[in-house]
Amino acid sequence: MHERLVQFTDKAQDPAGTRTTSYQLLALPPALAALLSTAPSSSSSALEIRGDLADSAVLVTDWQTYALRGVQNSNSLCVCASGSGDDEGRQKWFVSGTGGSVGASAEPAIDDADDGPARKKTKYAPIEIEAVLHETLEAVPAVARTDKLEALLKGAEYAGDAAEEDAATQATRQHVTFDSLRSRIPASDAEIRTALKRNRVVELDGYLRPLPSSFLLSILPSVLSTLPVPAAIAHTAAPTGKKDKGKGKAVPAAASSGPVWTEAEDDDLVDALDAVDCGSEQVARALLGWFGEELEVAGKRRWKLDARQVVKEVGIVSLANGGFGRQPLDPFVTKWKSVAGGFAPLCELSLLAGLHICEPPPLSTIQYLPPSSLSPDPAARFAELFSLKSRWLEADMSLFIDDLTGGDKKKRDALVLKFVRKVRERETTWWTPRNLWT
Template sequence: MAERLVEFADKSADAASTGTASYQLLALPPALLKQLSSTSPDNLLAPLEIRGDPSDSAVLVTATQTYSIRGVQNSNSLCICASGRGEGKGRRKWFVGGDGALDGTMEVGEDNANGEPARKKARTDAIEIEAVLHETLEVVPTVARVEKLDGLLKGAEFSGDSAEEEKAHASHPTFDSLRSHIPASDAEIRGALSRKRVVTLDGCLRPLPPSFLAQILPSILSSLPLPPALAHSNGATKKKDKGKAKDVKPFVDGAVWTEAEEQDLLDSMDAVDCGNDEVARQVLAWYGDEVEGGRKRWKLDAAKLVKELGVVLLAEGGFGQQPLDPFVAKWKDLAGGFAPLCELSLLAGIHLHRPPPISTIQYLPPSSLSPDPAARFAELFSLRPRWLESEMGLFIDDLTGGDKKKRDALVLKFVRKVREKETVWWTARNLWT
């Protein structure tokens, strides 16, 4: 029977001062393991980083994905062992799993002066038990939590060139200064910054407030040429029903692409106190792309610009209800020739519409709702006792990251489906709570 030396690592104070290692097992999902196993062209593994403020639950992030970390108790103790041993001080114990002992006990002896076992039996390298673990950490994909961005960016707003002169020496956050405070990956943080309409100016992050966007967007739309079909629709509407607003929606369900000279676009933004070309080009990039070629031109999605204009007008009105007809009238007036695109369907998922006799609209972006699923459903059902699936689904998709299985699990837990004729309504499962 082969002999093997087994010992526990020295955990005395003297050993601790020499840097005795500690361990924790981490179980990786297949997708993350595959990502870490693949190497980039320069043979570097994808980076992993633990993020979150002390008040947050720590998360593990890659360059593009966020993972939550949870502890799982092991039913059996797991030993972390080190095989082999360098030159040590003194004589070591060794253990033999004897095949002659009926009770299965291990024989114990001591090394002789030459470092060999006193018994002349072959044994393998030594095994040192460095730690005994009773818990394994697991990582699972989770939705990035970027709610803290608004608080971290507060006071850094860019409100135009005139306002910038007044606070020229103010310090503002940078991407590197806030990334460690947000429990999300770099890619998810950058995506959130883009959705929140944050530009980078001189290396600092500067959100554009709704009041400033409400000046920029109509100016950009006024400098865009109308697509032929939309121009024809506008002309036909004026001839047929002069002085009355009639909805013409040839492009509402898709993009409305139109091109313009870059200088014309920059001049239009300069006219509303946004003369910084660095900021202006970042704004244009939210709604389209620069056209390749000799002359600098931009291809912009007018429907996206019109939608953004509606969003900022909603945001300016706060989170309370506002009359629908005056809101739509102002939206169409600022959209100019693109007024036929001003349909409430463009604002799906960010507003709550109450039909006549109330006829109000309320700003309700998912980011304003609780990130906790139970609280989110409670908020939604307090606003409206029953929902269509197509309506409520828009307000809960961000909780699951688009994962249909996770969404179905949340619906099963918090929603009761009630059928009325051909319509299925979603109501609260626990009406008494």
């Protein structure tokens, strides 16, 4: 049997008092292991741990967030290093079954075998145990937690030229940069940028500036009025010659859910926004970039925009501007169409799916309900939804819980199994709350 001296690191015997190293095992899934193996050695670290004191720490790549969870090891694992053999007070011995007899003490030992001459045993450097680990961290894919983005950017809003010139507003303004934000939100850079776009945040002079719904409602109609209305949309509400109470017959181009592309000159759009208190070209072009792309045709800059997405944004900010309470449905739709102007045929409630709930007649109300206004905790989220409606259709409720699972159907089914009871009435299946008092 081979014998080897083992000793534990004694921090108290470190004269400089500099032994502060600690260890933690991290098990990486195949995707992360492949990322580390292919990352250039000269590039910055491919992995980063983020989260402030109020959050659970997460591991992020450039585009993905991983939750960290501790798993107890069935056997204790030791972190070892070669020792010097000078710490005689804590020397231990262990025997490894590799055959042969080898000594490892600081002093040479004499072989006391009876069948041969005495000989010295070979000396080996002792093993020094620096830490004993009882837990391993596992990295599992997780949904980015960007729910506190609105709170972090509160006070940094851009509300037009007049507000920028107000000295009182400038004195109380928050100055938030992307670098300061990424250190406080447990999400990857790509996921944070997606959340910034979703929350209508622009970068102005290096600082992040949200655009309030009231400001967007005042400037987006100028964009729509500058865009040429495609022929298919212009003829959507044309009379059909039948007694249809003045309503036109919708054509497929307007009724479809695909994009409705239209182009306009860059100067025309920027000037139109400047005329409604949005004089910053940087803000104007960032806003236009949400709905399309910039082109260069015959040496002139043009914008190719999806008019359907602009109309959708007008509907969202109109709904948000009315608060989170219920408001009459018909007056809301009428106002939405009047603001959309020539693009009024595109104003359909299906564009706002997942951002509102409607009550049928005789109430006929609509309520603004973006998922960002709901709790990120699954139990609280289902409780809030069932407090608004006692039963839901699967297609309707799924829109308000998909952000909890990142679109993962298996995770969504697990949440439904835990919090939802399915009740079938004739050919319709309703989702009702599951009693959790037990």
